[in-house]
Structure formats: C-alpha cells, structure tokens
Amino acid sequence: MKKTFNGLIMLFSVFFWIFFSTILGFDSDNTENISYDHRFTFISPFANAGYWGSIAKGMTVADQTFGANTKFIGFLESDADSMGQAIQAEILSCPDGLITAGSSHPPVVNALKDAANAGIPVVLIDNDNRDTDRLCYIGADNYEMGRLAGKIMTEGARQPLRAAVIIGSSSSENQQQRLKGFEDQLTLHPDCGVEAVLEANYSLLTIREMLPSLLCDHPAINAIFCAEGYSSIITGEILDAMGPEYSHIRVVASGHTAEILDHIASGRYHCTITQDCEIMGQLAVEILKNYKNGVPPKQDAIYLENICISRENLDNAAPYESEGVTWHLPNGNLLQTPHSEN
Amino acid sequence: MASTQRKSSADTTQRKLNTFFAQNIFFVFLLTICTVLFCLLSDLRYRQLGHQQMELHNFYRNLETLHSQLTAYAARGDDTILKAKETSLSCLKDSAKVLADIPVDAVYQRDMADTALMLDRYSAALDQVLSSLRPDRRNHSYYEADSIYSAINAGFRSLNFQILEHTNRKMETFQKTQRHFITLITLFLAFMIGADVIYSIRLSHSIVDPITELTTSIQGLYLTHVEDYREVSLFCASNQEMNILVSVFNSMIKTIQGQMEKIRENADIAIKLHQKEVENLQIANLLRTSQLKALQMQINPHFLFNTLNMISQTAYVEDAEQTSLLLDSTAALLRYALDSAAREVPLSKEMENLGIYVSLLEHRFGGRIRFTFDLDETFHSITVPALILQPLVENAITHGVGMYLKGGQVTIRTQYDAERGLGIISILDNGAGIEPEDLEHVRREMKESSHPEQKLGLSNVYARLRIFFHNTADMEITSIPNVETEVSIFLPWKIP
Numbered sequence: 001m002k003k004t005f006n007g008l009i010m011l012f013s014v015f016f017w018i019f020f021s022t023i024l025g026f027d028s029d030n031t032e033n034i035s036y037d038h039r040f041t042f043i044s045p046f047a048n049a050g051y052w053g054s055i056a057k058g059m060t061v062a063d064q065t066f067g068a069n070t071k072f073i074g075f076l077e078s079d080a081d082s083m084g085q086a087i088q089a090e091i092l093s094c095p096d097g098l099i100t101a102g103s104s105h106p107p108v109v110n111a112l113k114d115a116a117n118a119g120i121p122v123v124l125i126d127n128d129n130r131d132t133d134r135l136c137y138i139g140a141d142n143y144e145m146g147r148l149a150g151k152i153m154t155e156g157a158r159q160p161l162r163a164a165v166i167i168g169s170s171s172s173e174n175q176q177q178r179l180k181g182f183e184d185q186l187t188l189h190p191d192c193g194v195e196a197v198l199e200a201n202y203s204l205l206t207i208r209e210m211l212p213s214l215l216c217d218h219p220a221i222n223a224i225f226c227a228e229g230y231s232s233i234i235t236g237e238i239l240d241a242m243g244p245e246y247s248h249i250r251v252v253a254s255g256h257t258a259e260i261l262d263h264i265a266s267g268r269y270h271c272t273i274t275q276d277c278e279i280m281g282q283l284a285v286e287i288l289k290n291y292k293n294g295v296p297p298k299q300d301a302i303y304l305e306n307i308c309i310s311r312e313n314l315d316n317a318a319p320y321e322s323e324g325v326t327w328h329l330p331n332g333n334l335l336q337t338p339h340s341e342n
Numbered sequence: 343m344a345s346t347q348r349k350s351s352a353d354t355t356q357r358k359l360n361t362f363f364a365q366n367i368f369f370v371f372l373l374t375i376c377t378v379l380f381c382l383l384s385d386l387r388y389r390q391l392g393h394q395q396m397e398l399h400n401f402y403r404n405l406e407t408l409h410s411q412l413t414a415y416a417a418r419g420d421d422t423i424l425k426a427k428e429t430s431l432s433c434l435k436d437s438a439k440v441l442a443d444i445p446v447d448a449v450y451q452r453d454m455a456d457t458a459l460m461l462d463r464y465s466a467a468l469d470q471v472l473s474s475l476r477p478d479r480r481n482h483s484y485y486e487a488d489s490i491y492s493a494i495n496a497g498f499r500s501l502n503f504q505i506l507e508h509t510n511r512k513m514e515t516f517q518k519t520q521r522h523f524i525t526l527i528t529l530f531l532a533f534m535i536g537a538d539v540i541y542s543i544r545l546s547h548s549i550v551d552p553i554t555e556l557t558t559s560i561q562g563l564y565l566t567h568v569e570d571y572r573e574v575s576l577f578c579a580s581n582q583e584m585n586i587l588v589s590v591f592n593s594m595i596k597t598i599q600g601q602m603e604k605i606r607e608n609a610d611i612a613i614k615l616h617q618k619e620v621e622n623l624q625i626a627n628l629l630r631t632s633q634l635k636a637l638q639m640q641i642n643p644h645f646l647f648n649t650l651n652m653i654s655q656t657a658y659v660e661d662a663e664q665t666s667l668l669l670d671s672t673a674a675l676l677r678y679a680l681d682s683a684a685r686e687v688p689l690s691k692e693m694e695n696l697g698i699y700v701s702l703l704e705h706r707f708g709g710r711i712r713f714t715f716d717l718d719e720t721f722h723s724i725t726v727p728a729l730i731l732q733p734l735v736e737n738a739i740t741h742g743v744g745m746y747l748k749g750g751q752v753t754i755r756t757q758y759d760a761e762r763g764l765g766i767i768s769i770l771d772n773g774a775g776i777e778p779e780d781l782e783h784v785r786r787e788m789k790e791s792s793h794p795e796q797k798l799g800l801s802n803v804y805a806r807l808r809i810f811f812h813n814t815a816d817m818e819i820t821s822i823p824n825v826e827t828e829v830s831i832f833l834p835w836k837i838p
Contacts, residue, residue, distance in 0.1 A: 012372065015530050034448055039455065069452045089493045092463065093456035326449045332499025334449070 036069040040288050041090045042281075043083060043100040046202070047074025047329060049337035050257050051229050051277055053322025055125060056337075058281025059099070060324060065282075066289045070099070074327040074335070078168075078202045080105030082330055087111035091118050097288035098122045099281075102129035102137065104171050121291050123284045127174035128301065135291060138283050140275045141303040142174040146181025148306050149225050149252045149273055153186075157250055160191030163223040164214060166231035168202045178227040178254075195221045200231055207231050211238050215246060222249055229255040232272065236263035256309055258319040264311055271310035277320065280304060355549055355581045362545060369534055373527065380523055387516060391509045394444050398505055401437040402498050404430055405461075409491045412468060416484050424472065431465055441501075446508040450501065457497055464490040552584035556591065568598050625809050647676050668705055671698050682728035686810065689756075689765075689833075690722040696731045696754065703739065711743050711750030720758040721765035721835045727806045733799055734769045734829050742773025742827055760837070767831040775823040785819055800829070807831065 042059055044052045052074065059070045073086050083100070084107025090098065091114055098115050100108075102124040109132050115122050116133035128137040154161055165182060167175040179197065186192040195218050200207045207230060215221055226232040232253035239246045253260050253272035263269040287297045309317045327335040408430045411423035438461055442454040467490060470483035559574040573592040654669035678695045693715075700713045735752060743750030753770040776784060788800045800819070807815040814834045821827040 011533075012369070015526070016372075016376075018526055034451070039452065069448060069455075071449070071452050071456070088489075089496065092490050092493045093460050094463070095456075328449075328453075328500055332496060332503070334500060334503055 034069075036063070036067050038066075038068040038096040038289055038292050040068055040070040040097040040099060040285060041093075041095045042070050042072050042284070043086050043090065043098065044072065044074040044327075045078045045083065045101050045103075047072070047076060047327035047335050047337070049322040049325070050320045051126075051255050053325050053337045054277035054320035055281040055284075056325040056327075057322045058278030058283075059285050060281075061278065062282040062285035062289075066285060068096075068285055068289055070285060071095070072325060072327045073330075075330060081107050083108045084111040086330060087115060091115050091120060094118070095120060096292050099125060099284045099288070101125055102127040102132060102134065102173060104129055104131075104173055108132075121288055123287055125280055125284055127172055129173060134300075136287050136297045136299070137301040138280050138287070139174070139302075139304060140306055142177030143181040143184075144303075145254075145273055145306045146178035146183075146225075146227070147185040148181075148308065149178070149227075149254075150182040150185025152271055152273075152308060153182075153223050153225060153250060153252050154189050154192055157223065160193075161186070161189065161223050161250075162193065162195040162218070162220040163225055164196045164198060164218065164221045165194055165225045165227055166198045166200055166207065166211070166235065168200060168228035168230070170199050175227055182225055182227070198231075200228070202228065202230050204230055204234055207234050208238060211235065212242055215242065215249075224249055224251045226251065226253045229257070233257055233259045236260075236266075236268040240268065256317055256319060261309070261314065261317055261319055264309060264314055267311065271308050273306050273308050275304040275306060355583055358545055358548070358581065362541060366538065373530070377527070384516065384520070387512070391512055394441070394505055395502075395509065397437055397440050398498075398501060401434060401441060402495070404433050404437065405491065405494060408434070408468075409487075412471060412484070412487060416471065427468065427472065431468075434461060435465075444505065444508065446504050450504040450508070453497055453501055453504070457494055457501070460490050460494050464494065548581055549584075552581075552588065556584070556588055560591070568595065569602055571595055571599070621809060621812075628806065628809065647673055647680075650676070668702065671702050674698050675702065679729065685728050686725045687728045688722065689724050689726050689767075690719070692726055692728065692731055693717065693722065693754075693756075695729075696735060699732050699735065700752075700754075703735070707739075707750070710746055710748050711739070711752060714751065714753045716753060716755040716757075718757045720837070721833070722756065724765055724833055724835045726833065727810050730803045730806065730831070731767065731769070733803055737799060737829070738769050738771035738773065738827070741776075742771035744773075746773070758835070758837075763834060763836045765833040765835045767833070768828055769830075770826060770828045772826045775825055775827050776819075776821040777823055781819065781821050788817065788819070803831075807833075 040059075042056060044056065046052045056070075056072045059072075062068065063070050071090075073090070075082055075086075080103055083103065084105070087098065087100065087108065088111050091111070098112075098120050100112070100122065103109065109129065112122050112129075112132035112134065121135040122132065124132065124134045124137045124139075126139045127142075128134075128139065130137075153163060163182075163186065165179055167179055169175055179194075183194050186194060196214055198207070198210055198214055200210070211231075224235055226235055232255050235251055235253070236259075239249055239251070251263070251269045253263070253269050254274065256272055256274040260269065260272050264272060283302060287302075291297065322337045325337050327337065329335055408423070408427070411420070411426060411430075414420035415423045435458075438454065438458045442451070442458060444450070444454075464487055467483045467487035471481070471487060474481055474483065556574060563571060573595060574588050650669050650673045654666045654673065657663075657665040657669060675695065675698050678698070682691075682695075697715070700715075703711070704713060731754070735754065738752050743752060749772075751770075751772045753768070755766075755768040755770065757766050757768075758764075759766060784800065788804045800817070804817045807817060811834060816832045818830045818832070819827070820830075
C-alpha cells in the first residue's frame with residue numbers, strides 16, 4: 001500500500017511538473033525587450049529581399065555586434081518624394097543616425113540636409129551624393145564598375161561590339177557613373193560602342209515592354225549591360241522568349257540574385273558584377289556607431305570591391321540572403337522578406 | 343510488538359478503503375485546482391492581450407483628442423486644452439510606457455521608442471504653442487506639433503498590426519497550451535481511471551477471495567470427517583480481518599479435532615476395560631470350575647494318596663523296590679496335581695512334573711514307546727499355568743503312539759526363538775497322525791470351544807494359555823497322517 005502511495009505521489013509530481021511547465025511556458029514571453037545604445041534608421045529605395053534586403057541583413061548582424069537597433073523603411077515602388085517624406089518623418093523621431101541611398105532628387109537631397117541640420121548623421125550607400133552633407137558613402141565605385149563591365153564585355157567578344165545599357169534612372173548618380181565608366185571603357189576599342197541606353201525606372205514592366213522593341217529597332221546590338229538589378233533579373237528571360245536569333249547577345253548583369261546566378265549557370269549571361277551587400281550594411285552601422293561614440297570615419301567614401309561572378313567561380317557565389325528583415329512600408333504595413341528578390 | 347500492530351493495522355480492509363477513497367478525493371481535488379488555475383491564468387492572459395490592444399487604441403484616441411484640442415486652440419482660441427493638457431499628456435506618456443513594455447519583438451520595441459520620443463517632441467511643441475501669444479498661435483511650433491502628430495499617427499497601423507500579430511502568436515501558443523493541457527488531463531485521467539479499476543479489482547479480490555476460500559473450506563466439512571479436515575490456509579493475499587477469521591476458524595477446528603480424539607481414546611479405554619472385565623470373569627469362572635473340580639477330587643486323591651503311601655511302604659518292607667518307586671512317583675504326580683492345579687508355576691517345575699509323568703509312562707509301556715527330552719532351558723523360568731504339558735503328552739499317547747507295540751516315539755522339545763521373542767514347547771509323536779479334515783476340526787474345536795473349562799484336553803490348555811498370557815500366547819497342531827503329529831506352544835518371553 002505504501003509503495004502504491006509513493007507511486008501515486010511520484011505520478012502526481014510528474015503531472016504537476018508537466019502541468020506547471022506547460023502553464024509557465026504559456027505564460028512566459030519568448031520575446032524580451034533587448035536594450036540597445038543607438039537607434040539608426042535605414043531608408044531604402046526598395047523593400048525587397050534581394051540587394052537591399054541583403055544590405056539590411058548586414059545591418060541586423062551589426063546591430064547585434066554593436067548593440068544598436070536599426071529600423072528598416074522601404075518602398076515597393078521607388079519614389080523620391082516618398083523617400084523624402086520618410087526621411088523627414090524619421091527626423092521627427094530623432095534617430096541616432098540615418099542610412100539611405102543617395103539621390104539627386106531634391107526631396108531626398110533636402111530631407112537629407114534637414115537631417116544633417118537636425119544633427120542626425122547620414123551614411124549613404126549604393127549611390128553617393130556629396131551635396132547632402134552626408135557623413136560617409138559606402139558602396140561600389142560605380143564608375144569602376146562600369147569600366148569593369150565594359151572590359152569584361154569586350155574581352156573575347158566578337159567585334160564590333162554594339163552594346164545596349166539598361167539603367168534604372170538617368171538622374172541616379174550611380175547609374176550615370178556606371179554608364180560613363182562603361183562607355184569610357186568601350187571607347188578604348190574603336191569598333192565598340194553603346195548603341196542604345198534604356199532607362200527602365202526600376203520597373204520590370206517597363207523593361208519587359210521596351211527591351212524587345214529596342215532590340216528590334218537596333219539589330220546591331222550584340223551585348224547588353226544591365227547596370228541595375230531589375231533588368232539583370234529579367235533580361236535573360238526576355239531574350240530566351242525572343243528566340244534563338246538573340247542568343248548571341250552577350251549579357252553582363254549587376255547583382256547576384258538567384259535568377260541572375262541561374263542565367264549564368266545556363267550560359268545565358270556572361271557574368272555579373274556585384275558587391276558584398278551584407279558588408280555594406282555592417283559598415284554603415286559600424287560607422288554610425290563609431291561616430292556617435294566620437295570616432296568619425298577615416299574616409300568619407302568607402303568603396304567595396306567589385307566582384308565578377310561567372311561560370312568559372314559560380315560555385316563560390318550565393319544569392320542574396322535577407323532572412324529576419326522586417327520592412328516598414330509607407331502605408332504602415334510591415335513586410336518580412338524571407339525570399340530572395342532583387 | 344507495537345510495530346507489528348501498526349503493520350497489521352495497515353492491512354485492514356477499512357484502511358485500504360479509506361486510503362483508496364482519500365487518494366481519489368486528493369486526486370480529484372488536485373485536478374480541480376489545476377483546472378481552475380489554468381482557467382484563471384488563461385483568463386488573465388486573455389485580459390492582458392485585450393488590454394494591450396485597448397491601450398494602443400486609447401493612446402491614439404487620447405492623442406487625437408489632444409491634437410484636436412490643440413487645433414481648436416490654434417484656430418479658434420478654444421482653451422479646453424489648457425485644462426486637459428497635463429492630464430492628457432500624463433495619460434499619453436503612461437500609455438506609451440505600458441505599450442513600450444509589451445514584449446512583442448525588436449521592431450515593435452523600436453517603433454514604440456520612436457513614438458515615445460516623438461511624443462516628447464510633441465509635448466515640447468505643444469508647450470511652445472500654448473506659451474505663445476494669441477496672434478502667433480498658428481506658428482512654427484504648431485506646424486511642428488502637427489507634423490509630429492501626423493508622424494505618430496502614421497505609426498498606428500504598424501503598431502496595431504504588430505500587437506495584433508503578437509496577440510495572434512499568443513493566442514496560437516495559448517491554443518497549443520490548451521491542447522497540451524487537455525491531452526495531459528485526459529491522459530492522466532485515463533491513467534488514473536485505469537489505475538483505479540486495477541486497484542478496485544485487486545481490493546475486491548483481497549476481500550472476496552479469502553471469504554470464498556474460507557467458505558469453500560467450510561463446505562468441505564460436510565464432505566469429510568472433522569478429524570481428516572486440514573486447516574484452512576489462504577493462498578491469496580488477504581487483509582487482517584480475514585487472517586484473524588481464518589486463524590480463529592482453524593483454532594476452532596483444532597479444538598474440535600482434539601476433543602474428538604479424546605472421546606475416541608476414552609471409548610477405546612472403555613472397550614479395553616470391558617474386555618478385561620470379561621476376561622477376568624472368564625478367569626474367575628475357570629478358577630471356580632477348577633477349584634470345584636479340585637475340591638471334588640480332593641477327597642479321593644487324598645484317600646488315594648494316603649493309600650499309595652501305605653502301599654509303597656508295604657512294598658518296600660516286602661523288598662518290592664520297583665513297586666515302591668512307582669508308587670512314589672505316582673504319589674508325587676498326584677501331589678503336584680493337587681497342589682498346583684489352580685496355580686501358576688515356572689516352566690522348569692512343569693517340566694519336572696512332566697518328567698515324573700513320563701517315567702510312569704515308560705514303566706507302563708516298557709520298550710513300546712520311547713520318550714525323548716530335547717530341552718533349551720533359556721526360557722524355563724517363564725511362569726505358565728500348571729498342568730499344561732501333561733495333557734498334551736497324554737493326548738500323544740492316547741491318540742498317537744498308544745496303540746504301537748513297538749517303535750513309538752514321543753519327543754518333548756523346548757527351544758527359544760530369540761528373533762521373535764518366543765519360547766516354543768513342542769510335543770511330537772510319530773503316531774497315526776490326524777487326517778486333514780479331522781485336523782481342521784480339532785483346531786477349530788481347540789480355538790473356538792465355547793466352554794473350554796468343561797474340557798481337560800487341548801481346548802482347556804489353549805484357553806488357559808490365552809487367558810494367562812492375555813492372548814499373546816498361541817498353540818498350533820500340525821500332523822502328517824501315518825507320520826507324525828506335533829503340538830507346539832508359543833509363549834512370549836524375552837531374555838531379561
């Protein structure tokens with residue numbers, strides 16, 4: 001009887017242990033308020049899981065390293081006015097630093113100047129604009145990138161090389177720099193040159209509509225330099241759809257989304273030129289953190305290495321990774337970016 | 343002793359039942375407490391989740407109210423805000439603090455921190471608006487406050503969404519917990535019901551089985567004698583009451599068996615006593631008969647004895663020595679018969695007397711019959727009734743060798759069989775013998791004679807020996823017709 005009773009007591013103990021574990025497990029919050037020293041805000045032209053998402057991912061890594069908190073604000077459609085408004089709104093919450101892509105659009109430039117006036121340090125990434133009183137620029141040397149693209153394009157290519165360049169926006173300094181670098185490189189070869197420039201406004205629809213027409217209008221085009229991400233994703237698909245007579249067109253892309261890497265693997269693209277985006281994000285946070293701690297950046301522009309990914313080194317390349325990044329959209333919604341895009 | 347009592351008291355049925363019910367009540371009580379506790383916690387968490395949502399809405403409603411008062415003040419000089427400002431701002435800051443403490447995630451945390459900072463800036467701008475002179479009410483500070491209000495307001499959707507997500511996550515966790523709890527309770531209940539059923543069966547067996555065993559054992563009393571009845575032993579586990587009951591029952595059966603045994607022993611003793619009395623009566627009867635016969639014979643034998651002595655003396659005077667010797671032997675024989683007829687004598691004495699008798703017979707039969715004594719005197723000290731051998735020798739002469747003109751042989755033999763503890767006396771003759779049918783008749787007559795006292799031959803000797811030796815002595819007759827007849831007496835005797 002005593003043994004039975006002891007057994008029951010043990011049984012009850014196990015039951016209560018499980019019961020209270022369950023109850024306490026339910027009652028406890030898994031999420032704890034994490035303390036941080038600095039509040040930074042990253043206002044991105046695009047809220048996506050690709051290039052910009054990868055930069056944001058680098059910032060989250062840096063947040064954990066440096067005890068900071070970076071808020072990600074992004075847009076589904078690139079809009080300079082909205083960017084400007086978002087920067088202005090952020091100024092009202094007095095962040096310890098702003099990170100954004102430079103632009104020559106006045107709303108953005110003015111907003112960035114306002115930020116600087118409010119004592120908020122600004123780090124520009126991807127696209128520089130020295131008229132914005134920014135603290136530092138981190139990103140590719142876009143001119144060099146354009147030149148590299150031209151160099152790769154002309155090496156081993158059939159002459160004469162007549163290239164089309166797809167850019168995001170003619171007002172975007174980085175796009176201008178890339179185009180210029182590319183053109184300058186081609187001028188070194190007498191028979192090579194830019195046949196046409198397509199301004200796609202960072203719109204897949206525009207590229208899908210205009211690229212086939214461009215190729216039809218300029219049958220001499222035998223190379224395409226995609227100077228921005230969206231065209232880099234979709235150009236291969238369009239060329240495949242247009243038929244085998246366009247299969248000779250040599251494509252050099254920008255960025256390294258999964259689609260771009262697939263096109264390289266299939267031989268559709270010759271190569272892509274990209275940078276380590278996560279490092280870009282990490283450096284931005286680190287520079288702001290150091291600045292807030294009284295250590296200004298040693299250089300006002302930090303250029304990241306341009307990396308060329310072709311079939312030869314494709315095995316070492318991985319698509320953008322942006323898991324755990326939550327974007328604040330202008331309409332107040334949140335967007336989590338688990339999947340890779342541009 | 344005390345510990346034994348304590349231990350045994352733990353095995354009582356009442357104790358088992360009490361423990362069983364106490365355990366069940368305890369179990370139900372604990373389960374009830376768990377369920378109530380779980381329900382209370384659930385209710386609390388529901389309220390908390392609802393309260394978080396309400397807190398956010400209150401924050402924005404209060405902010406909207408405050409800003410509309412500010413707008414009214416700036417536009418129309420409505421001074422409602424002057425009275426409500428402190429309270430409203432205090433409420434807003436408290437709400438912001440409560441909202442900031444909700445552990446949603448890092449994004450929410452950051453948004454709430456931004457909101458709180460913007461609220462501080464809004465408060466500062468508000469103070470500047472309220473401190474400015476009337477013509478300047480719609481000044482830069484007002485627009486700054488308006489911008490901040492818009493910025494804070496823009497965050498509502500995001501914050502609301504995040505709290506809703508948080509609530510949703512919590513609800514999912516809660517539902518999962520509820521399922522776990524229900525599963526746990528169900529499993530535990532099933533286990534406890536199973537355990538209860540098993541325990542109940544065991545308990546009922548521990549009560550019923552001993553009773554059944556005892557009942558079956560008691561029923562066995564109808565089928566067997568009490569003395570053959572074996573005590574009840576319970577093979578099943580039993581409680582203290584049943585053990586006591588069985589022990590008392592066994593004790594009662596033992597007492598009955600003991601009393602039965604005593605009654606049987608008393609009855610045996612009574613039977614033996616009765617037999618003894620009968621034997622005593624028979625002996626007394628034989629004695630009386632013998633005494634009577636002896637008395638009847640005493641007149642003539644004494645006359646004859648005196649006469650024989652006178653003749654013997656005369657024969658001696660007349661030099662008839664042979665005659666005188668015969669007469670002396672006859673006289674000695676008569677004296678032995680007269681003195682010892684109703685007495686017991688040592689076997690040696692009986693043999694001595696038999697020797698006198700045989701000497702007379704040798705004289706009588708001359709060379710026709712030869713008498714031989716083959717004696718083992720080991721047991722001759724045994725006491726036997728007097729005159730048991732003379733009739734047997736007489737029978738051997740009368741029915742055996744008496745008619746022989748020569749070659750008659752009578753052997754008197756004694757021998758001791760140490761192995762069987764028997765002294766054996768044999769009278770052997772080589773007479774005509776007895777036919778088997780007659781031999782059976784003689785044996786029957788000898789052993790079953792109803793009035794042995796009326797006979798003086800085999801039956802008399804046999805009856806006297808049986809009585810004297812309490813039925814332990816025996817006598818046998820064997821005969822081979824025309825060869826020999828042997829009468830043997832078996833006397834119980836052990837070497838002292």
